[in-house]
Amino acid sequence: MPAGTLYRGxxxxxxxVAHRVTGVLIFFxxxxxxxxxxxxxxxxxxxxxxxxxxxxxxxxxxxxxLVAAILFHALNGLRVIAVDFWSKGPRYQKQMLWTVVGIWVxxxxxxxxxxxxxxxxxxxGS
Amino acid sequence: MSTDTTSAIGxxxxxxxxxxxxxxxxxxxxxxxxxxxxxTRGNFEMAAWLFMRxxxxxxxxxxxxxxxxxxxxxxxxxxxxxxFVAGRWASPFWQVWDLLMLWLAMLHGANGLRTVINxxxxxxxxxxxxxxxxxxxxxxxxxxxxxxxxTFDPNIR
Ligand code: HEM
Numbered sequence: 001m002p003a004g005t006l007y008r009g010x011x012x013x014x015x016x017v018a019h020r021v022t023g024v025l026i027f028f029x030x031x032x033x034x035x036x037x038x039x040x041x042x043x044x045x046x047x048x049x050x051x052x053x054x055x056x057x058x059x060x061x062x063x064x065x066l067v068a069a070i071l072f073h074a075l076n077g078l079r080v081i082a083v084d085f086w087s088k089g090p091r092y093q094k095q096m097l098w099t100v101v102g103i104w105v106x107x108x109x110x111x112x113x114x115x116x117x118x119x120x121x122x123x124x125g126s
Numbered sequence: 127m128s129t130d131t132t133s134a135i136g137x138x139x140x141x142x143x144x145x146x147x148x149x150x151x152x153x154x155x156x157x158x159x160x161x162x163x164x165x166t167r168g169n170f171e172m173a174a175w176l177f178m179r180x181x182x183x184x185x186x187x188x189x190x191x192x193x194x195x196x197x198x199x200x201x202x203x204x205x206x207x208x209x210f211v212a213g214r215w216a217s218p219f220w221q222v223w224d225l226l227m228l229w230l231a232m233l234h235g236a237n238g239l240r241t242v243i244n245x246x247x248x249x250x251x252x253x254x255x256x257x258x259x260x261x262x263x264x265x266x267x268x269x270x271x272x273x274x275x276x277t278f279d280p281n282i283r
Contacts, residue, residue, distance in 0.1 A: 024242060027235035031263060034228065034271045037211075041274050043283055044208035051206050063197060070189060077182045084179065114198040 011097050019076050022069040029066060057119035064115045071107055075100040174237050181234040188227040212280040221275055228271040236264040 039047040053059060079096045083089035089096075153159075197203055214220045239260055247253040 020238075020242065023235065023238045027239055030231055030235060031267055034267045034274075038270055038274045040208060040211055040278060041282070045283075047208045047211070054206070055203055060203070063203065067193060067197065070193065074182075074186050074190060078186065081179050081182060111198070114202050118202060118204050 011094050015076055015079075015097050015100075019073060019080070022073040025069050026066075026073060055118065057123055060116055060119035064111065067111050067115060068104075068108055072100070072104055075104055174240075178234060178237060181230045185227070185230055185234060188223060189231065191223075192227060211278075215275070215278050216280065225272065225275050228275070229268060232264055232268050232271075236260060 036050050037047075039050055054063070076097070079093070079100050082096060083093050196206060215224075240257060243253055243256045243260065247256055
């Protein structure tokens with residue numbers, strides 16, 4: 001393993017690892033997402049056909065994962081900014097991380113029905 | 127005590143040690159001296175660092191707003207289709223929103239990936255190729271997305 005990739009192993013390091021992993025995942029998604037949206041320049045049918053696959057239960061699960069990654073990266077990104085620019089930021093970095101995790105858990109629970117509801121209806125009827 | 131100019135330890139101000147100067151004075155490693163070239167490498171890394179933070183704040187609004195509209199409101203993903211896109215891009219407000227989001231997210235993500243490549247690719251050649259690939263994909267994606275937003279035609283068929 002390259003030198004300097006393991007650092008102290010506490011909250012600060014693991015939140016950095018999660019920030020990095022989510023950032024890279026979101027970037028790869030964005031690349032594909034611009035390509036699929038570009039299909040609106042091909043034909044309405046081509047676009048609607050691809051978007052139809054996004055409405056299947058399996059992709060709904062991936063969308064839930066995407067929401068999870070973006071929400072964590074956004075909330076933790078604000079924490080990183082606070083650590084850098086707020087004079088008391090470094091002192092409260094740990095409390096801010098657990099605040100981020102708390103808000104994330106609440107938002108993820110709130111996203112269950114809006115993002116996965118249609119998939120559940122398709123799988124279990126009604 | 128002699129003043130040895132070849133050593134990293136400079137002469138102690140006022141000469142000699144006393145209670146206030148108990149140790150030799152060592153010059154700060156990056157101190158600007160008469161020998162520092164006037165034009166140094168510039169502040170690209172600092173600008174990049176600042177850009178990550180400024181774009182991050184704007185992206186919170188743009189990206190979370192985008193997710194809310196596309197995946198949460200009005201039936202979530204089920205409503206998305208060509209007609210929905212046409213409806214939104216009929217308004218310059220959403221065109222500008224999407225354009226800004228595309229540029230900021232791509233540049234933010236690309237700069238983030240540049241950092242990641244610098245961290246993990248140890249050979250200069252590997253770094254060169256990975257960054258070449260990254261920059262090519264980034265320019266391509268930004269141009270394609272921009273073109274699609276500006277040339278979108280609701281009556282394409
Ligand atoms: C939603 C709002 C966002 C915020 C508040 C945010 C914030 C940040 C901040 C502050 C950094 C710098 C971290 C550091 O220097 O240690 C960063 C890094 C990064 N971001 Fe974002 N970001 C956001 C969205 C995005 C998006 C949409 C992408 C992908 C296109 C992305 C990809 C990355 C990557 C790849 C890194 C580099 C990670 C690393 O060096 O470890 N971010 N983000």
